[in-house]
Amino acid sequence: MSPNPPLRILDGIRLVAFDLDGTLVDSVPDLAAAVDAALRSLGLAGVDEASVRDWVGNGSRKLVERALEALDAQDTDPEAAHEAFLHHYRLAPCRATRLYPGVREALEGLRARGLTLVLITNKPAAFIAPILETLGLSDFFDLTLGGDSLAAKKPDPAPLLHVASRFGVTPSVCLMVGDSRHDIEAGRGAGFRTLAVPYGYNHGDPVAASAPDAMVESLGELV
Incomplete structure (x- = not known):
């Protein structure tokens, strides 16, 4: 440069x-918290902040899709997971x-x-x-x-x-x-x-x- x-x-x-x-x-701290809470509410394992940091960038649906792919959660409805994410993110979009x-x-x-x-x-x-x-x-x-x-x-x-x-x-x-x-x-x-x-x-x-x-x-x- x-x-x-x-x-x-x-x-x-x-x-x-x-x-x-x-x-x-x-x-990422708030996004990761919402993704983690959404997945756990659906009976899935949680995800860590470092992983979410690599998944951000293409919108919320793609973020959730990447999380589901990482967990190999093929039987989970992506739309339901996305709605769960939106719910939890609305609760605290700017806490951290x-x-x-x-x-x-x-x-x-x-x-x-x-x-x-x-x-x-x-x-x-x-x-x-x-x-x-x-x-x-x-x-x-x-x-x-x-x-x-x-x-x-x-x-x-x-x-x-x-x-x-x-x-x-x-x-x-x-x-x-x-x-x-x-x-x-x-x-x-x-x-x-x-x-x-x-x-x-x-x-x-x-x-x-x-x-x-x-x-x-x-x-x-x-x-």
């Missing part, structure tokens, strides 16, 4: 789209979820520059507001999209193209910030510039392998 990529990656940018889980917040270092400073700095900030996550939309409100992030975002807000979710570029159209900007002046290959693939497919952080969830693989346009160790480096 060449010196000072954040300065160049932001040059001319008018809209910044952020992923949520693994990028702005570490939500925490901001990563530098996130608030980055959002404050980018907002001060007059940039449009949006959130595009594969998490169900119903959980976005409780988390943002609890962590004091609600006022930073002009629009939030969950994995069920549109017909498609990341890595499909459709949500990114939707926000570009919504705010009347071309993809070339938009930046996608995420922690996984799904974010980078969606950004590239939409014609956004891409910025990755290495500390999140990418199924155990380094996100650098997806060749984002730039990387930062902390989002605080953006300001």
Whole structure:
């Protein structure tokens, strides 16, 4: 990575789209607790937080499917397991979820520059507001999209193209910030510039392998 990529990656940018889980917040403790409780309520063995950390990234249904696959629970109805997960996650979506270092400073700095900030996550939309409100992030975002807000979710570029159209900007002046290959693939497919952080969830693989346009160790480096 060449010196000072954040300065160049932001040059001319008018809209910044952020992923949520693994990028702005570490939500795995609460997700793992909900998955574990859901599985146990169905008479299955529980799962550990480390495993859940590798399963996050494609939405809640895929998260539950991966848990069932890991337990070889072929006789368990995936939809019933998903509903059980949603029930338990609703009870405590932000009990142990925490901001990563530098996130608030980055959002404050980018907002001060007059940039449009949006959130595009594969998490169900119903959980976005409780988390943002609890962590004091609600006022930073002009629009939030969950994995069920549109017909498609990341890595499909459709949500990114939707926000570009919504705010009347071309993809070339938009930046996608995420922690996984799904974010980078969606950004590239939409014609956004891409910025990755290495500390999140990418199924155990380094996100650098997806060749984002730039990387930062902390989002605080953006300001």
